[in-house]
Amino acid sequence: MSITARPQPTLPSARLRRPVPAQIARRIADTPALWRPLVRFDAHSRFATRLPATADDHEVWLLTWLPGQGTAWHDHGGSAGAFATVQGVLTEQHATPARDDEPARVVPGARRLVAGGVRPFGPRHVHQVVNADALPAVSVHVYAPSLTEMTEYTRHGSLLHSSGSQLAGVNW
Template structure:
């Protein structure tokens, strides 16, 4: 049963182990049931808007909204695996190598239905580089407890900037 909204539990994967594949399946199920997230969509400036939709012992589900130009810093998920899918608009995701290494994958567009899943050491940034608002569903297992943020030095090396607890 969900700690936040019992009605949403029918959509989520019971007793998920937090593998990227199971988290992706949960994201797809939530995306396929707009009644579980559409009523909560809001857009704010200057920052993205987000709301946790469900919390279980194994995972949590978040709704995020993105106006054009909004995005994340380069970050990880504090040891949690995850998945996210776009339900409106288009987002761009760029993955990065481990700290101390150079490089980045070119930004990959994610249109409606586009999905990314990842393991616990994944580092990326996500942005709305388009001209229309975007909405996405994110699932993390276990629930986020911290996130680390990174910066690219002048020579392109990824360096840890800070680690912060995740406020629920």
């Protein structure tokens, strides 16, 4: 009796298996049962809660924004991501990433992100997001890999200078 080895199926490369944050954000945004029960608004600061983990290669956060609430200028510590506005309108300004000895530079203009829209970004993205509208806003954020650190920036004219870091498990 002869035994013939069967060819083993090949697995897709790791590149093909990486999560696509925009697709995940859209899927979760389109499933209100996953996030709607978690919506809370806080008059003093943005409310944020991490959705229960469903994968090791990304994380999902729900954020709520009353009028006037926003973030400082920040990056995502090398994580790529996307956010979906699921209620209201958010306004984003972004900057070119810092390079060598050059600081990040604010890109003129702002982007309005209305309910139903998804904003993907790469691992070097620097931005500031605010609810500049008159009504509350809600958004779903996906980061891949999960956030470990975020650098905050201080704006000086059109330039952004690093002003410190926040670490997962320490500052949030």
